[in-house]
Amino acid sequence: MNETAKTKGQLLQDNLTSKKENIFEKQTEKLDAIFSYAEGYKAFLNAAKTEREAVCELIAMAKKNGFTEWSLGDPVKAGGAYYFNNRDKNLFLFRVGTEDIAKDGVRIMAAHIDSPRLDLKQVPVYEKSGMCFFKTHYYGGIKKYQWTTIPLSLHGVVVLENGDEVTVKIGEDESDPVFYINDLLPHLAQKQSEKPLGTAIPGEKLNLLVGGVPYPDQSVSDRIKLNVLSILNETYGIREDDFVSAEISAVPAFKARDVGFDRAFIGAYGHDDRVCAYPIASAIFETEDRTHTTLVILADKEEVGSDGNTGMNSIILRDVLDSISSSLGADPILVRSNSTCLSADVTAAFDPNFEEDLVFELERKNNALISCGTTMCKYTGSRGKSSTNDASAEFVGTIRRLFRENGVTFQTAELGRIDVGGGGTVAKYISHINIDTVDIGVPVISMHAPYEVISKADLYSTYEAFAAFCKLCRKN
Ligand code: MN
Numbered sequence: 332m333n334e335t336a337k338t339k340g341q342l343l344q345d346n347l348t349s350k351k352e353n354i355f356e357k358q359t360e361k362l363d364a365i366f367s368y369a370e371g372y373k374a375f376l377n378a379a380k381t382e383r384e385a386v387c388e389l390i391a392m393a394k395k396n397g398f399t400e401w402s403l404g405d406p407v408k409a410g411g412a413y414y415f416n417n418r419d420k421n422l423f424l425f426r427v428g429t430e431d432i433a434k435d436g437v438r439i440m441a442a443h444i445d446s447p448r449l450d451l452k453q454v455p456v457y458e459k460s461g462m463c464f465f466k467t468h469y470y471g472g473i474k475k476y477q478w479t480t481i482p483l484s485l486h487g488v489v490v491l492e493n494g495d496e497v498t499v500k501i502g503e504d505e506s507d508p509v510f511y512i513n514d515l516l517p518h519l520a521q522k523q524s525e526k527p528l529g530t531a532i533p534g535e536k537l538n539l540l541v542g543g544v545p546y547p548d549q550s551v552s553d554r555i556k557l558n559v560l561s562i563l564n565e566t567y568g569i570r571e572d573d574f575v576s577a578e579i580s581a582v583p584a585f586k587a588r589d590v591g592f593d594r595a596f597i598g599a600y601g602h603d604d605r606v607c608a609y610p611i612a613s614a615i616f617e618t619e620d621r622t623h624t625t626l627v628i629l630a631d632k633e634e635v636g637s638d639g640n641t642g643m644n645s646i647i648l649r650d651v652l653d654s655i656s657s658s659l660g661a662d663p664i665l666v667r668s669n670s671t672c673l674s675a676d677v678t679a680a681f682d683p684n685f686e687e688d689l690v691f692e693l694e695r696k697n698n699a700l701i702s703c704g705t706t707m708c709k710y711t712g713s714r715g716k717s718s719t720n721d722a723s724a725e726f727v728g729t730i731r732r733l734f735r736e737n738g739v740t741f742q743t744a745e746l747g748r749i750d751v752g753g754g755g756t757v758a759k760y761i762s763h764i765n766i767d768t769v770d771i772g773v774p775v776i777s778m779h780a781p782y783e784v785i786s787k788a789d790l791y792s793t794y795e796a797f798a799a800f801c802k803l804c805r806k807n
């Protein structure tokens with residue numbers, strides 16, 4: 332139907348009512364860009380399955396883009412591009428612009444680079460009934476049953492008694508072995524199947540199968556365990572005691588793959604929140620804006636509450652801003668009060684398969700629809716907006732205008748129905764230090780599962796949103 336054939340009511344409806352639009356359908360001119368951007372993202376996912384690996388990959392990308400290493404207290408100058416590595420688990424990237432940052436503030440883009448997984452306990456190794464296992468303690472909110480019977484890889488570091496640090500990464504190469512969590516066969520699982528989903532696999536059963544060949548000396552006990560320790564000693568030079576000062580995580584060994592005949596989606600481990608970390612990093616790498624100061628935070632520990640000195644609830648962001656301000660002779664109080672932040676984290680995509688479970692808003696108006704663009708959440712929290720950064724109408728208005736001016740398609744949503752549950756993000760820790768902050772991010776299907784799904788259109792839309800944000804002008 333062409334415009335002239337529309338009735339007065341139809342035209343009025345087009346003009347006055349809001350609607351969400353599928354980007355694959357409405358922005359066909361962007362299809363090549365959408366699909367080619369996804370290729371770089373998949374490569375990043377396969378290389379960065381933990382926060383440590385993400386920091387490592389992003390530093391390599393930063394160096395290629397002319398960023399140089401910076402530490403707290405170092406001088407900065409206009410035109411400079413820097414990275415600050417906080418303990419190998421939290422990374423800052425920033426460009427210093429030509430505008431006075433006391434008046435113009437800093438454009439802050441935040442995401443987290445840790446994902447739910449299974450961490451090894453400090454004394455993990457034991458043997459029972461012909462099998463050797465590692466005990467784990469899960470990290471972040473998981474549905475435990477999903478982590479059984481899938482190939483898992485081990486990633487992390489071991490600090491030896493002499494201070495040497497050994498890197499562990501096994502299970503990713505096709506020739507590597509993988510690790511595994513057992514589950515009961517259905518033939519004998521009648522009782523297990525009657526249990527609620529959340530209790531069928533308790534945390535204590537998430538033990539990794541790591542070996543089965545006994546050490547060839549019958550005079551010792553626990554010979555399978557000894558053989559595993561002997562292999563670990565030969566490969567990494569470690570002893571059982573060294574697990575005490577180790578951080579080793581079991582993560583899904585799957586690679587990121589296209590999902591669907593039309594390749595609209597990407598399946599991968601750890602979209603939450605690398606699907607936001609990657610576009611904000613590429614936005615700061617590629618921006619041609621040299622007038623504004625922009626800063627990217629890639630935080631650790633979001634999945635366990637943002638605590639610790641690599642999480643967003645530490646004063647490290649304030650220290651970094653203070654240090655930059657001090658070098659430029661700017662009052663840090665003014666720098667913070669004039670700064671703005673897009674806090675990027677994933678949200679729940681509406682899933683029609685669970686429509687009857689009444690977890691999503693019934694009218695769908697306030698749900699994130701897949702492929703309808705990056706999603707702005709004015710507030711997060713649960714049960715009555717508890718514990719949320721509720722962005723002001725004024726700041727949301729500023730960002731909305733910025734997106735419209737730059738052709739960024741976005742939608743707005745909250746995380747499911749009001750009384751069902753909810754979740755928080757790092758936004759509140761940034762607004763806590765007097766910075767206007769709003770949540771934005773990619774809708775995810777099966778969030779926190781070992782293999783999550785996102786739409787390539789939403790990934791690209793998020794990249795466009797952050798590219799526009801680097802250019803945001805403040806009225807002062
Ligand atoms: Mn997240």
Ligand code: MN
Pocket residue numbers: 603634779
């Ligand atoms: Mn999460």
